[in-house]
Amino acid sequence: MKILFAASECVPFVKTGGLADVIGALPQALREKGEDVCVILPLYKKYMQPWRQQLRHRMYFYLNLGWRRQYCGIEELTYQGVRYVFLDNEYYFGRDSIYGYSQDECERFAFFCRAVLEALPHLDFKPDVIHCHDWQTGMIPVLLRRQYGSIDQYRGIKTVYTIHNLRYQGLFGIDEIKDLFGLEDALFTADQLEIYGGASFMKGGLLYADAITTVSPNYANEIRTAYYGERLEGVIASREADLYGVINGLDMDAYNPRTDSEIACRYDAQHLEGKVQNKLALQKEVGLLEDASVPLIGMVTRLTGQKGLDLVEYALDQLMNLGVQLVVLGTGDERYVNLLKWAQWRYQQQLSACIQMDFGRARRIYAGCDLFLMPSQFEPCGLSQLIAMRYGTLPIVRETGGLKDTVIPYDAAAGTGTGFTFYSYNADDMMRTVRYAVSLYKKQRGAFDQIVKNAMAGDFSWGPSAQRYMEIYQKTAEK
Numbered sequence: 178m179k180i181l182f183a184a185s186e187c188v189p190f191v192k193t194g195g196l197a198d199v200i201g202a203l204p205q206a207l208r209e210k211g212e213d214v215c216v217i218l219p220l221y222k223k224y225m226q227p228w229r230q231q232l233r234h235r236m237y238f239y240l241n242l243g244w245r246r247q248y249c250g251i252e253e254l255t256y257q258g259v260r261y262v263f264l265d266n267e268y269y270f271g272r273d274s275i276y277g278y279s280q281d282e283c284e285r286f287a288f289f290c291r292a293v294l295e296a297l298p299h300l301d302f303k304p305d306v307i308h309c310h311d312w313q314t315g316m317i318p319v320l321l322r323r324q325y326g327s328i329d330q331y332r333g334i335k336t337v338y339t340i341h342n343l344r345y346q347g348l349f350g351i352d353e354i355k356d357l358f359g360l361e362d363a364l365f366t367a368d369q370l371e372i373y374g375g376a377s378f379m380k381g382g383l384l385y386a387d388a389i390t391t392v393s394p395n396y397a398n399e400i401r402t403a404y405y406g407e408r409l410e411g412v413i414a415s416r417e418a419d420l421y422g423v424i425n426g427l428d429m430d431a432y433n434p435r436t437d438s439e440i441a442c443r444y445d446a447q448h449l450e451g452k453v454q455n456k457l458a459l460q461k462e463v464g465l466l467e468d469a470s471v472p473l474i475g476m477v478t479r480l481t482g483q484k485g486l487d488l489v490e491y492a493l494d495q496l497m498n499l500g501v502q503l504v505v506l507g508t509g510d511e512r513y514v515n516l517l518k519w520a521q522w523r524y525q526q527q528l529s530a531c532i533q534m535d536f537g538r539a540r541r542i543y544a545g546c547d548l549f550l551m552p553s554q555f556e557p558c559g560l561s562q563l564i565a566m567r568y569g570t571l572p573i574v575r576e577t578g579g580l581k582d583t584v585i586p587y588d589a590a591a592g593t594g595t596g597f598t599f600y601s602y603n604a605d606d607m608m609r610t611v612r613y614a615v616s617l618y619k620k621q622r623g624a625f626d627q628i629v630k631n632a633m634a635g636d637f638s639w640g641p642s643a644q645r646y647m648e649i650y651q652k653t654a655e656k
Contacts, residue, residue: 178650180207181304182216183293185286185313186275190261191224192536193275194479195425195560196311196341199392202428203646204259206639210647215302219289220252220263222271228254232263240295242288243356249292251299262300264292283349286378287357290316298330305654308337308646312347315382316358319370322385323360335653338386340379342557343400343407344483347378372408383412388653390421390646392558393579397422405555421649424582425558426639427567432540434568439537440544444569446633449626452544452569459545462538463529465502472501472618474611475546475570477539477561480509480517480532485552485575485607490516492604497524499615504546506531506539543568548614552599552607556580562596566632571625572596573614575607583637587617587628595632 186192188201204214225232235251250265264270269285272278278285294317297303309317318336325331351365354376363369369384370376383389391397399405401414413420430436434452435445441458444451453469460467474496478484489496490513496503505517505528517530531538543549549565551574558579562572566584574580576598587594597614599606617625 178306178647178654179213179302179304180204180215180650181297181302181307182214182310183307183314183317184216184218184310185289187216187218187261189256190218190228191221191275193534195558198428198560199341199425200310202426202431202639203643205257205428206426206643207646208258210643212647212650215260215262215300215304217262217264217293217296219270220250220265221275222267223273224275225263236299237265238295238299240288240291241359242284242291243359247288249288249295251296260302262296264289264296266292283347283353284357286313286347287316287354290314290320290378291358293317294320294325294331303330304334306335306337306650308339308650309382309386310339311341312345312377312379312382314338315347315378315380317382318385318387319360319364319381320358323364335387335656336385337388337390337649337653338382339390339392340383340400340557341392343379343405343409344555346372346380346407346409348372348375349378351376380409380412383409383416386419387656388419388421388649389413389416390423390649392423392425393582394422394424395581396555396557396578399555399578421645423642423645423649424579425560425563426642427560427563427637429567429638432543432564432567434544437540437544439540441541444544446569446630449569449629455541455545456547457545459504459541460502462541463504463531464526465504465529466526472499472548472615473546474501474503474548474550474573475542475565476503476505476507476550477542478505478507478509478551480507480513482510483554483556485554485602486510486513486516488552488602488604488607489550492608493520495608496611497527499612501615502527502529503550504529504531504542506533506535506542508532508534543570546570547618548573548611550611551575551580552602553577553580554602559583563637566595566635567637569629569633571614571628571632573607573610574598575602576600577602585631589624592624592627593631594628595635596628
């Protein structure tokens with residue numbers, strides 16, 4: 178089958194979060210299984226500089242975006258056997274960051290959605306399925322069905338739409354979306370694109386894609402409820418027959434403590450003394466007291482309420498009174514940035530706040546910590562817990578979304594499990610679990626180290642998930 182991936186970011190070219198890891202790894206896994214895969218992305222000028230010499234200019238064309246006539250260049254390269262196509266428009270993508278331009282964010286990704294379809298006849302690649310990811314590509318299924326489907330070059334193409342995070346919906350004004358796409362008034366009613374007075378890219382993808390996937394089975398169940406459905410639970414329930422939950426995988430070669438050049442000392446499950454060296458190196462790097470016996474807890478996260486930072490805020494004194502160290506890496510809401518800066522001053526040599534996104538330091542946190550805290554309010558899949566387990570750092574997670582699907586709670590009687598979990602979203606339950614994990618670390622190191630080995634033995638590769646996606650593509654193409 179021919180599968181075209183459309184997404185706004187992809188490792189190794191540009192990354193802000195887990196979406197990029199998925200788009201970097203899943204096409205590779207599908208290629209290894211014999212599928213013909215092409216990935217299409219915006220050409221972000223700033224982030225593509227290291228790759229400029231490898232890009233091949235194929236051609237350019239002009240497309241209509243409402244009343245606008247816009248240039249679109251097609252640049253290509255092949256990386257690890259997969260073809261990558263970059264859509265070039267410096268006005269929209271020649272900027273210092275990928276997202277965050279509120280004044281024309283709708284127009285930028287309206288251009289991308291239109292350009293993906295307009296580029297197809299120039300690629301010598303007619304896909305059986307276009308696999309669209311998150312709100313930035315949500316209008317592709319709408320345009321394909323409403324404006325392109327009757328054209329010979331597009332006839333028979335099906336779409337799969339993946340929700341990576343339902344909270345971010347691409348919600349804009351009706352008049353703006355109507356203008357950019359040239360869509361008729363009938364599409365802006367409550368049973369179509371309209372939602373609470375605006376119109377949503379994501380709702381378009383949910384309504385018009387031939388199949389819908391989420392990034393974990395449990396999240397697929399959760400988003401059918403009002404608590405997790407982000408006002409779209411009714412739409413999702415109406416597509417229940419076409420909804421699939423497929424757990425994200427992990428690039429097991431890219432994240433491997435035995436070969437990782439970013440960490441201080443390489444190690445594996447049979448040589449955990451190397452992990453201790455990473456712990457001491459991390460403590461020194463981030464300004465914590467260098468002491469291998471102190472339980473070290475890590476967080477690599479966006480600093481938002483979704484990630485459970487309000488629970489950490491409430492329980493911070495209790496956490497520090499356990500005699501642990503905490504290192505947090507991430508950027509986000511000013512409220513939590515200020516909290517962590519204050520906490521670093523308050524708990525000197527016990528808490529380190531790294532307000533940045535440093536992917537090298539993130540790996541050193543995964544390798545150097547003993548425990549990894551993810552008390553998320555919701556978590557579609559999560560990659561951090563998978564990386565932590567890969568590096569032998571035991572996750573403490575709330576049982577939600579992909580966290581519930583991937584972290585097996587420790588069973589003392591059976592000696593099984595890969596981490597620690599709690600169910601209710603409150604600080605007391607979180608702290609009860611943290612206390613148990615810390616107590617195990619301090620008083621039952623044999624049991625703790627066995628959980629570490631269990632976690633490191635896990636298979637988090639993309640193979641099974643890629644196989645499941647192949648089945649979904651086949652079923653969708655046959656509709």
